[in-house]
Amino acid sequence: SDAADSWDVSEGLILSFIRQESSFVADAKPPRTKILWVLPGPRASSAYGYPQAKEGTWSDYRSDTNSYLAERDNFRDAADFVGWYVDRAYRIAGIPKSDPYRHYLAYHEGVGGFQRGTFKSKRWLMGVAKRVDQKARSYDNQLASCRDKFDSGSWWNPFS
Numbered sequence: 001s002d003a004a005d006s007w008d009v010s011e012g013l014i015l016s017f018i019r020q021e022s023s024f025v026a027d028a029k030p031p032r033t034k035i036l037w038v039l040p041g042p043r044a045s046s047a048y049g050y051p052q053a054k055e056g057t058w059s060d061y062r063s064d065t066n067s068y069l070a071e072r073d074n075f076r077d078a079a080d081f082v083g084w085y086v087d088r089a090y091r092i093a094g095i096p097k098s099d100p101y102r103h104y105l106a107y108h109e110g111v112g113g114f115q116r117g118t119f120k121s122k123r124w125l126m127g128v129a130k131r132v133d134q135k136a137r138s139y140d141n142q143l144a145s146c147r148d149k150f151d152s153g154s155w156w157n158p159f160s
Contacts, residue, residue, distance in 0.1 A: 002079075006083060007080075007083030007086060007087045008097060009083045010098075010100075011139065011140065012138070012139030012140030012143065013086065013097075013136045014079050014082045014083060015135075016100060016104075016135040017051065017100075017107060017136075018050045018051060018079070020104070020128065020131075020132050020135070021051055021052035025050075026050060026073040026074075026075070028049060028050070028052060029043060029047070030044045030045050030052070031043070031044070048072045048073070049074075050072065050073065051072060051085075053072055057085070058070075058081070064084065065080070082107075085107055086103050089103055089107070089111050089114070093114055095114075099133075101129050101130060101132070102129075104128070104133065
């Protein structure tokens with residue numbers, strides 16, 4: 001909620017990105033490549049943690065936000081990173097913050113890649129972005145329903 005408020009981004013969008021990127025696993029890493037089809041090789045990228053942020057982008061985030069102690073395996077920091085990235089894509093590429101689909105494409109491809117349309121040749125990625133969009137809207141609806149129940153005072157009463 002802090003990240004959503006700070007960056008004016010929906011909580012559902014933040015949660016759906018983290019779910020897609022790491023399945024809410026704090027120390028998630030990309031799979032290793034294979035050497036000779038069997039031996040474990042290097043990882044495909046430096047992506048790590050809840051947001052699967054690469055080292056360079058994470059460094060930009062820490063510098064831009066003066067969050068030098070932020071860690072990719074800390075959920076609060078990861079949520080703030082996603083909010084920062086969405087805000088950045090909004091400012092650079094003009095993607096409305098209410099559009100999880102296009103924001104996920106920019107998150108995956110980088111804002112420059114999004115602007116160049118690199119996702120257009122990746123049908124599978126557009127399918128993933130559609131699912132992320134649907135999940136973001138589902139999370140937002142669930143959170144709104146929970147807030148309604150909590151705010152009405154009936155959250156503790158199973159008969160209301």
